[in-house]
Amino acid sequence: MNTHSQEQMGTREGSGRPAPSSGCKELGIKLPVPPEPFGAYVEAVQTGHLLFLSGMLPTEGHVAKFIGRVGAELDVEAGRKAAHLAALNVLAVARQAIWDRSTK
Secondary structure, three states, X not given: OOOOOHHHHOEOXXXXXXXXXXXXXXXXXXXXXXXXXXXXXXXXXXXXXXEEEOOOXXXXXXXXXXXXXXXXXXXXXXXXXXXXXXXXXXXHHHHHXXXXXXXX
């Protein structure tokens, strides 16, 4: 594990943990608002030190931005954008589930 100082890791005062969006800011990435679930399920469940996520799709709010398969309905660039958006949604939901709850 890296042994960066608290300043390098972007920790919040008193928490001892790095803010999850600090690395994103350094990379110029803005996390979206966590998407709304499309059904009756919980997006994130934490058990001990594990976080289980479900329903992570390339959505904004309650709207699917990409529908289809790469090579069929989507070209490679659209597939890349869909994967990027889904990954940002994963980070946003994880931030909300772990960080936002623990800092309230």
